[in-house]
Amino acid sequence: MTAVVLRAEDAHVVRDGRPILQKVFLTVRAGEHWALLGANGAGKSTLLGLLGARVHPTRGTVEVLGHRLGRVDLRELRAHVGHVDPRHPLGSPLRVRDVVLTGLTNSVEPLPRWRPTSEQEERAERLIRTLGLAERREARWPALSQGQRGRTLIARALMPEPRLLLLDEPATGLDLPGRERLIGALEELRRDHPRLATVLVTHHLEELPPHTTHALLLREGRPLADGPVAEVLTADRLGTCFGLPLALERRDGRWSVRTARRA
Known part of the structure; x- marks a missing residue:
């Protein structure tokens, strides 16, 4: 079986008494490419920080590269996780x-x-x-x-x-040519590093590379669905995630979305 790179079991994050993430269950394996999708404030960046050993769970367990948070030197662990933040x-x-x-x-x-x-x-x-x-x-x-x-x-x-690459909204601020060059570069990385696992945060489906294999939908800090993209990225589930009726299309591996017309 393919090696597990990340595992979260009933993970919660609470700040100042307010729940930020609740009941997160997630398993990412080598060679998988995950998308974390949700509206602004859904908890995507907090979850990415949890998976990148930058945030501790308030409750539940998180294992990164086989090491459980709370039982490992975080500084040493972070050296084995590639974290891309456009606010460098x-x-x-x-x-x-x-x-x-x-x-x-x-x-x-x-x-x-x-x-x-x-x-x-x-x-x-x-x-x-x-x-x-x-x-x-x-x-x-x-x-x-x-x-x-x-x-x-x-x-x-x-x-x-690293065995794991985390990308926090890498297309932020890019124009159309810049976004397409970024997606092309990610495609080439996938070919050159077949065992590398990636987790990409976005709220725009158009920013997802064609090689995306899995997705997790977050709404108000709670997972709505996770698994293979063909099962998770449906119009009904995305509409629930973002709170409006959506029409979804996939062509040549790329997604596009628009507001659905009401009957």
């Missing part, structure tokens, strides 16, 4: 290749006196090419478009060769 707090004008290499030190800025090995530099170059950034490898961070920054952060997250 980099302030220095680093070159693309240097930003990618900070994925090895799990730091925003390069560490003093740390130097990558030749093998690590070669890996960075391969990822830069895979993400379609070869012509921008020497470009400075402030000069990058939002889409180029997003792809740089994905390459950075992949530097330590």
Whole structure:
């Protein structure tokens, strides 16, 4: 059986007495590509933080890469999880290749006196090419478009060769060409890293790559449905998730959605 990468069992998150997540059951296996979908405030980013060992469950259990939260050094565990956040707090004008290499030190800025090995530099170059950034490898961070920054952060997250990649709304702020280049890069990653598991947070179905295998729908902190995309991404379930009647279409592996006309 394929190895389990993530497992949540009856996980709850409560803040200031208010439930943020409730009754989350989820199992993600190697090579699966999950989408977390829901309206703003549904708890998607909180769940991603839970799966990325950034948040502890208030109740229930969460296992990441075989380690139960609360019984493992979180700093060490996070080094094996690639987490892509478009709000990356980099302030220095680093070159693309240097930003990618900070994925090895799990730091925003390069560490003093740390130097990558030749093998690590070669890996960075391969990822830069895979993400379609070869012509921008020497470009400075402030000069990058939002889409180029997003792809740089994905390459950075992949530097330590994680078994799990978490993407928190990676298409935020992208125009149409930028979104399509991002989706193409994710498709290439799937081909190059067949054992890599991914979890992508979004509230736009158009942002889902064609290789998405599973989905979980969240509404007001509670899962509505989870499982293979063909079973979960239906007009009825999405309509319940987002609170309005929807018409759903899938063509060439890509989804589109619109408000359904009432009879």
